[in-house]
Amino acid sequence: MTETHAASTAATYEQGDPGRASASGLPAIELAGVAKVFHSGSEVVTAVRAMDLQIVEGEFFSLLGPSGCGKTTTMRMIAGFEEPTSGTVYLHGRDVTGVPPNKRDVNMVFQSYALFPHMNVFDNVAFGLHRKGVAKDEIGRRVNEMLDIVGLTGRGQRRPRELSGGQQQRVALARALVNHPRALLLDEPLGALDLKLRQAMQVELKRIQREVGITFVYVTHDQNEALTMSDRIAVMNDGVIEHLASPREIYEHPATRFVAGFIGTSNVFNGTVARMAGDVAVLEMGASERILVPIGDRAVRAGDTLDVTVRPEKMDISTEQPSGDLCALRGTVTEVVYLGTSTNFSVTTSTGADIVVFQQNSATARDLADRGDSIWLSWQPQHSYPIG
Amino acid sequence: MEQPVLADHPGRVGSRRPRARFGKALAPYLLSLPAGLWLLILFLIPLVVMLSLSLQTCNNATGACVMTWHWGEFWQQLSLYHGQFLNSFYYAGAATIIDLLISFPIAYWIAFYGGNKKNFFLLMLLVPFFVSFIIRTVVWQFILSDQGIILGGLKNAHLLPQSFHVLATGYAVVAGLAYNYLPFTALPLYVAIERIDRRILDAAYDLYATKRDAFLRIILPLTVPGLFAAFLLTFIPQLGDYVNQQVLGGTSNTMIGTVIQNAFLVNLDYAGGSALSAILLAIALIGIFAYSRLLGSRAIEDFL
Numbered sequence: 001m002t003e004t005h006a007a008s009t010a011a012t013y014e015q016g017d018p019g020r021a022s023a024s025g026l027p028a029i030e031l032a033g034v035a036k037v038f039h040s041g042s043e044v045v046t047a048v049r050a051m052d053l054q055i056v057e058g059e060f061f062s063l064l065g066p067s068g069c070g071k072t073t074t075m076r077m078i079a080g081f082e083e084p085t086s087g088t089v090y091l092h093g094r095d096v097t098g099v100p101p102n103k104r105d106v107n108m109v110f111q112s113y114a115l116f117p118h119m120n121v122f123d124n125v126a127f128g129l130h131r132k133g134v135a136k137d138e139i140g141r142r143v144n145e146m147l148d149i150v151g152l153t154g155r156g157q158r159r160p161r162e163l164s165g166g167q168q169q170r171v172a173l174a175r176a177l178v179n180h181p182r183a184l185l186l187d188e189p190l191g192a193l194d195l196k197l198r199q200a201m202q203v204e205l206k207r208i209q210r211e212v213g214i215t216f217v218y219v220t221h222d223q224n225e226a227l228t229m230s231d232r233i234a235v236m237n238d239g240v241i242e243h244l245a246s247p248r249e250i251y252e253h254p255a256t257r258f259v260a261g262f263i264g265t266s267n268v269f270n271g272t273v274a275r276m277a278g279d280v281a282v283l284e285m286g287a288s289e290r291i292l293v294p295i296g297d298r299a300v301r302a303g304d305t306l307d308v309t310v311r312p313e314k315m316d317i318s319t320e321q322p323s324g325d326l327c328a329l330r331g332t333v334t335e336v337v338y339l340g341t342s343t344n345f346s347v348t349t350s351t352g353a354d355i356v357v358f359q360q361n362s363a364t365a366r367d368l369a370d371r372g373d374s375i376w377l378s379w380q381p382q383h384s385y386p387i388g
Numbered sequence: 389m390e391q392p393v394l395a396d397h398p399g400r401v402g403s404r405r406p407r408a409r410f411g412k413a414l415a416p417y418l419l420s421l422p423a424g425l426w427l428l429i430l431f432l433i434p435l436v437v438m439l440s441l442s443l444q445t446c447n448n449a450t451g452a453c454v455m456t457w458h459w460g461e462f463w464q465q466l467s468l469y470h471g472q473f474l475n476s477f478y479y480a481g482a483a484t485i486i487d488l489l490i491s492f493p494i495a496y497w498i499a500f501y502g503g504n505k506k507n508f509f510l511l512m513l514l515v516p517f518f519v520s521f522i523i524r525t526v527v528w529q530f531i532l533s534d535q536g537i538i539l540g541g542l543k544n545a546h547l548l549p550q551s552f553h554v555l556a557t558g559y560a561v562v563a564g565l566a567y568n569y570l571p572f573t574a575l576p577l578y579v580a581i582e583r584i585d586r587r588i589l590d591a592a593y594d595l596y597a598t599k600r601d602a603f604l605r606i607i608l609p610l611t612v613p614g615l616f617a618a619f620l621l622t623f624i625p626q627l628g629d630y631v632n633q634q635v636l637g638g639t640s641n642t643m644i645g646t647v648i649q650n651a652f653l654v655n656l657d658y659a660g661g662s663a664l665s666a667i668l669l670a671i672a673l674i675g676i677f678a679y680s681r682l683l684g685s686r687a688i689e690d691f692l
Contacts, residue, residue, distance in 0.1 A: 081590060101593045114591035118609045127605075128595035175595065 026093040027054040028183050028215040029078055029106075034087030036073050036239075047073040049239040050087070055183070055217060060209050062218045062226040065236035066262070071219045074236070075185050078217065080104045092182055102131075107176035108185040112192070113168045115160040121147070121171050122156035128179040146178040149208060166197045173208065183215040190225065202228050223263050227251065235259045251311075257387050260309040267315075267355040268387070269308045273300055280381060281306060286350050291327045292381035300386070307387050313358040314383035317345060317368045322378035329377045331355075333369045345369065347377065442662035453658060461663045469647050469664065473671070476644040479558060479633075480626035483565035487573035487622050488615065490566070495578035496607075510578065517571055525635045528564050529555065532636065556638030564632035572621040580614020581607070616680070624672055644668055 036048040048070040055061045063071040076082040077089060080101035088097050096104055107128065116124050122143055129139045147153055150170040160168055169189060176184055186205075190198045206229050209216050220226050226233045227247045234244040235258075243255035254260035257268060269291060271283035281300050283291040293308050300306065310327075322328050334354075335346035338361075345357040345368075357377065359368060369375050442461060446453040466473075498509045516524065530536055532554045535543070542548045554560050584607060592602045630645030637643070644664060651661030 079594060081593075101590075102596045102598060108591070108594045110587050110591055112585070112587055114585065114587040116588060116591070116606060127592070127597075131596035131598075131601060175591075179595070 026057075027090070028057040028059075028092060029053070029055040029217065030090040030093075031074070031077070032088045032090065034074075034077060034084045034089060036070070036077060036082060037085045046239055048077070048084075051239075051241060053234065053241065053244075055215060056232075058213055058215055059231040060206065060216045060218065060229055062220060062230040062233045063236055064220055064223060064226040064233050064262075066221055069236040070239040071221075071236050072187060075108075075187055075217060075219045078183070079106055079108050079185050105182045106185055107179055107181040108187065109172045109176050109189045111188045113160075113172040113189075115168060115171055115175070117160055119160075120156065121152065121158050121160065121163070124160065124171055125156075125175045125178050127175065132179070142178055143174075146174040149177075149211060150174045151204075165193050166201060169193065169201060173205075177208070177212055177214065180212075181214060183217055186216060186218045188220055189218075190220075190222075198225075205229060227263070235262060237262070253385050254309060254387060257307060257309075260385075260387055265312050265356055265358075267310045267312060267353075269310070269351075269353060271306060271308070271351075273302050273304045273306055275302050276300070281386075283308070285329055288321065289329050289350060291329070291384055292325070293384040293386050294382060295386055298386060308384050309387050310379060310383055310385070312344075312356045313342075313360075315355075315357045315377050315379045317347075317357055317359060318376050318378065319369070319373070321376050325381065326378040327381055327384055331375055331377055333371055333373045333375055336369070336371055343368075347375070349377070438662045438665055441658050442666050444659055446657070446659050448656065451656060451658075458659070461659055462667060465660055465663045466667060469644060472642050472644045472647050473667070475558070475641055476627050476668075479561050479565060479641075479643060480623050480629070482562045483569065483626050484573070484619060484623040486562065486566040487570055488577075488618060491570060491574040491577050491618065495574050495581050499578055499581040499584075506582075510575075513574055514571055521568065522631060522635075524568060525564055525631055528560075528567065529635055532560050532563070555636060556640075558637070558641045560636040561633050561641055561643070564636040565626045565629060568629075568632060569622045569626055572625070573618040576617040576621060577611065577614045580611045580617075584610050619679070620676065624676075627672060628668060 031051050031053040034048060034051045034053075035046070038045045038047055051074065053074075063074055065071045073082060077084050078091075080096070080099060080103075083098060088095055090096065091105060116127065119127070125143045125146060126139050129142060134142070144153075144156070147156060150173055152167060152170050152174065155163070155167070160171065163171065169192075172189065189205075190201050193201060202225055205216075205218075209229075218226070218229065227250075230247055232244065233247055233250055234241045235250060236242065237258050243250055243259045245253075245255075250259060251263055254263060254266070260266040260268060269283070269285075271285055271291060273281045274284040275282050277292075279295055281293045281295050281304075283293065283306065285291060291308055293306060295306075316322070317333075329349050329351075331347040331349040333345055334348050335344075337344040337346075340361070342358050342360050345359065347355050347357055349355060355377075440455065441453065443455060443457050443459065444453040445456040445458055494513065498506055498513075502509050531538060533539070534553045534555060539548065539552065539554065543550055543552065554563075588610075589602055589606060592606050597605065628645045628648070630643060630649045633641065633643040633646050648661050648664045648668075651657045651664060
């Protein structure tokens with residue numbers, strides 16, 4: 001089951017479409033100028049600063065960031081467990097600020113699952129439906145249907161503690177989804193699982209989301225999880241969204257230095273613009289060493305300093321000086337790590353920057369360099385991206 | 389190739405393993421030895437002595453007892469004192485219910501709203517109990533006395549008739565019992581409530597539960613083991629208590645503890661006292677067993 005879905009998931013994760021509108025034309029979730037300040041004793045902590053955010057109906061949306069960046073607080077404000085200090089939360093256009101969680105049509109999957117230990121799986125999943133006053137036979141039908149979807153057919157009579165971590169995870173998911181919420185909020189739901197299971201559950205989650213068509217808002221600090229599953233990602237830092245875009249856009253064109261560093265590995269160069277060649281800035285880094293940066297619609301002039309980021313897998317290593325309109329830097333290999341599918345080179349450039357280069361070990365690959373070798377780094381100008 | 393290596397250490401591998409295994413196997417028994425001795429000397433032996441005494445016949449003049457297998461002693465004592473047995477169950481039952489009703493809100497409040505002052509509140513709950521049991525009970529005698537600070541004032545204000553009294557009634561006994569055993573109810577309840585994961589409550593609210601739903605369907609069921617422990621720790625000692633009855637009660641509401649105490653210390657009727665104690669023990673055991681079968685042990689198994 002896991003393998004068959006892997007391919008389709010890989011195909012869909014690049015389809016981020018920020019402009020997609022919902023059927024009703026209203027965003028499923030909207031935060032308007034939402035801020036949250038916590039007071040603990042004399043200490044004042046600003047968890048979320050004036051955030052504007054629109055989450056589209058049916059999308060898989062991730063809030064990604066390091067711990068303490070405000071992503072969980074943002075989610076708890078959507079769920080109703082925290083009230084914003086200022087700003088408004090809308091669910092499908094309805095102002096729900098001040099509405100308690102039990103009156104909001106969103107459901108949450110908790111980090112620790114938070115299953116009811118004294119109830120069996122069936123009763124756990126049926127809890128929300130009972131509270132809503134759904135008829136008994138209807139409850140039975142919907143709970144069993146949901147247990148089928150999450151792959152727990154026939155486990156209804158088990159107690160939560162008799163299940164494995166992955167199964168408990170599925171119960172938590174079923175318990176939330178069975179209510180057909182307008183949006184499902186997931187707070188680092190895979191954090192407690194081991195790597196293999198986590199990867200399998202990522203694919204599962206994506207499949208389930210496609211199957212039920214419900215808006216998923218996913219909080220995680222794991223960039224791979226966010227990249228694998230999301231239609232769009234909001235990268236948060238210090239209570240602010242630093243970059244909101246599709247996974248590909250965020251990876252290829254990070255908006256800030258923080259995003260570049262947080263998503264994947266990234267090399268950052270700092271240089272002074274020597275001249276402009278059309279909309280390409282030229283940074284002279286030494287004798288026949290240069291970095292070419294397409295600057296898009298940024299206002300950059302000769303003499304400005306510029307931060308440039310280049311992904312490690314976009315760079316090439318060669319022993320001879322590369323020819324043509326490539327970015328080129330001289331460097332010395334300080335470390336070579338063989339990783340099977342790829343080799344990982346640590347290089348110190350002539351300007352003193354420590355950078356990382358990934359080279360695929362493809363069929364035609366040869367041993368490029370050893371530790372201590374002087375080499376040339378080169379890459380296509382379109383892989384240089386200005387940040388900051 | 390491995391042969392010479394083994395030859396270098398003749399017998400070493402062979403002899404060390406079993407000894408280590410032997411010590412390992414013995415360790416749990418050695419560790420439980422102090423507790424085992426304690427139970428043997430202070431619980432098991434007195435229990436056997438008491439049970440055997442209940443079947444002996446004693447010479448009141450010399451105090452010497454001989455085993456006569458006199459089973460009739462039990463029926464004799466039961467027919468003499470069944471009223472006092474019933475009193476004990478009524479009073480201990482009432483006091484336990486009162487304790488549970490008072491303790492639950494206290495424990496709930498400390499566990500959920502105590503914040504970082506939880507330990508302080510628990511200490512406040514326990515402070516009165518640093519004073520001796522007897523003194524506390526005697527103070528209640530003052531408080532409840534016919535012309536004391538409460539009744540005296542109310543009588544002077546003509547809110548109560550002059551003949552009204554609480555002391556020497558069952559109410560005073562129940563009040564004393566409830567007061568003296570309150571911590572034994574409050575602490576296990578507090579532990580049980582405190583242990584409830586707040587995220588489970590969040591999950592309940594997220595799944596459309598009202599405060600009432602969350603209390604009845606989450607908090608209360610998860611507190612059952614604590615309720616069971618509180619019940620045992622309160623009800624059983626209250627059943628055999630004789631101090632409260634002697635200090636606060638009168639002659640018409642004697643509890644079985646007083647009868648047993650009198651049998652041993654006043655009448656020197658060791659056989660009778662032992663028989664009464666054995667009956668009390670048997671009734672308590674049957675009660676606990678039925679109770680735990682009903683809701684206790686199953687629930688406890690589920691949560692531990």
